[in-house]
Amino acid sequence: MRVTATREIAEVWEQQVRRQIQRTGQAVAEVRIREPLGAMLGTPTLAALATVLAKTPGWERQGDAYQHDLDGGYVRYDPGTRELEIVAVRTAEVTVTAEATATAVGRLTDELREEGEGMYYDDEWGGVTEQDARRSAQQHAAARLDATARIRLNEAHREIDEQRGAEVLAEAEGKADTELSAAVAARSGQLRDEAAERLTAVGIAGRNLFYQALGTAYRDAITAYARSRGADHLHCTEDGGVIDIEFELDVN
Template sequence: MCNPRRIRVRASRQLSEAWRAEVTRTAEATGTATGEARLVQPLGRSLPAPVRQRLVELLRADPAWRVVGDALRHDMPGGFVQYRPDTGEVEIVARVTSEFSVEASVTRTDAGEATGTGDAEFEMPYYGDGYRGLTREVAEREGEQLAGDAAEAQAREEAVRAAQAEQAAAEQRLNEMAGDIDDEARTRALAAIEDERRRRDLAAADEAALLAQTYQQDYLREITLPLAQAYRDILVAHATRVNAAGLTVHETGDVIDIQFEQREA
């Protein structure tokens, strides 16, 4: 055995660390979907002129009816019924409205890779006669392993540190763009709300058509009752004017019973 000899073993490593920065901004837009259906009935065309005139007088005197343009309108749940004196038409209008909202998101990303390098050197002993198995080859192999591990750890640490710094810088850049990203998200939300409104308007129109059919009798009642009263007033006025005998008027619910006997001239 002699004094050990020494060998220097050096290793270098380079590693990459991926990084990714992301900013997402979301905007919300609200809208209203509207559907409308109309049913028109030519009620007044077949009415005697005095009855049509009296009907208008009764509707104008009723606070539940209001003048809208050239029509008289009675608002009802889910719509309205209106009478047009000039044409004698009765319109039943059902409306459906619903509020809704949509969201749109915009994501901006930045990504890359940061690199780190590491260098390590180890001095390993060995014996020329291979004492205790410490040959040059063994020392070199073990030195390479130790130096490689140390260099890799150093490179990894440096790569992670660099990746964190680059990611933080990228996030800062993206955050500085928040105003532009918000604007883009709002633009997308407004475009989406228009598409959604068109779809919902079609559905609301179908629903309104069903409601118009469902409410038709209830809506018509608001015009047929004053119409019956108009007939009553005209007939009573006529009976009074001709001095008819046995004039009686009985009103039960929605039924008006008028009886009189007109004397022959």
């Protein structure tokens, strides 16, 4: 036996549409000092220094300058300006989470129709009568109506969420971008203090590296000068960072 059941749906409700977005950025702070070397470097030394820096491991050509990365910063020498730049750098990852919500009104009006089945035998075998079968079919139809109503309501909720979702997401993204900018700025301020504390150590390491290269450049410039003048008994030694150059030159 089959029976058909119908049901009218007329639902009105409010639902919250919510979107959450996470943004991650990089906070960076640099504190630097520049030391002009002025007339300290003559043309031969300057030429030799560029050659030394180009061949020394750790020094990399950055445009017209040479840079050596350090723990917590870098040292940079620009032959054009003859400036030594010491830079302390601190970085940190910043993450923010922002959320936006909107209240949407949903409406669903529909007529549902479902069938149910019940079984009985003419001889009422098993004690099942036609009335029992009809009741069972009606129960099955009602259960199917309940399931269909839930599905339709869930679909309606999902459709509203999707319709308003893009708008709410855009709002959440705007909030996240604003909050990230503020968080990066705040963290950068903290990092700037840390970089200032680190600058002394970076400066010591950077100057040591640079003046080692400069000492080698002075050595190369002086020995090149001696050879160009035909110097005799040219001898160069280095001990503990001290370079000793000896040669004989006829000045007549």
